[in-house]
Amino acid sequence: MQRLARVLTEVFSPTVVVSAFLLTTGAVSDGWRGLWFGLLAAFFTAVGPFAGVVLATRLGKVSDHHVGNRRQRLPILLGAMVSGFCGLVLLLLLGAPRVSIVGLLSVIFGMVIVGAVNAFWKLSVHVSVVTFAAVASVLTLGSGFLPALLIPAAVGWSRVKLSDHSTAQVLVGIPAGCIVAAAYAGFL
Template identity: 40%
Template sequence: MDVTTTPSLPLRAARVVTELLSPAVIVVALPLAVAWQSTGYAVLPTLGWGLLVAVFYSVIPMAIMVRGARRGRWDGHWVRERERRIIPFLLCLVSTSVGLVIMLLADAPRPVIALSWSMIATLVVVLAITRWWKVSVHATVAGGAVATIALLYGPWYLLLVVGVALVCWSRVMVRDHTVAQVVVGALLGPVVGGAVFLWLR
């Protein structure tokens, strides 16, 4: 392979971070962490509630993104073009809303419901912003997740903000976002998602 076409080590690292700390991954892990605390550290209820949230808030939305990319409706599973983000975000909103209804009917633990509402509220705000400007969903989800974990498990978990910084760096490094877009996203997650979670939990 021509060395001029080989990505640099930082760029390759950024691509790995973009996938490993993506919203799809975080939104599988975060509900499990919330369910673990809210069910009194019971394994089976944790898996049940955590995976229910994960399916409607991560697995189905990710399937929508991948399917649309494979059909050429947008330019990849992270939908880089701002104008094309509206439709997949609306479909994700439908999926999350269905998941929330199921959890309400099934009497899910209050913190799990609060998390679900917080993610829906954040998605609605991101969707509204996306009509005019492109904000980083990676940074938004990462920032909101750290705020949620810190609220549940204590302020020491704010050290996870290092991971948020890493996500922000990766999104700029792969040229999917500007510095402003990742900074706004990193703040939007805690301000909207964290506040809603704190209010409802």
């Protein structure tokens, strides 16, 4: 069970989920052009910041690539938000499709919510992000994505099983993700 929990945690990590969401929504809405802008949005909101986390981990500045130490999360989130805003400016200058711009803004909004909570308490970012992606997919792409709503439960189980979060920390990630998904769907 421990191995399954580790696999779920890695496969549905925030970087993977945000990247897949931005690429998929971009491609679905605008084909290859949307895929390109989704890739650009993912670079600035997920891939680039994750590369910074990996570097910080190797330099001993953060505990691990999931930034398990709550006190280390705020500077990481602030850096990711700055990167996201740089990506937003670039997307606007290049005339990106609305779905890519709203997707990037939603990820930044999610970082604000998670950062605010994590300044005081350790909310599960994994569960928050996977809930956002699942709910936003259902709201904007249709009922064919309803099975995705099971993923947050599996990821939440994995985070508790690995002792990375308490049940309460996992459960609070769900409404955080729902708030961001509602904002995403509302602005599309």
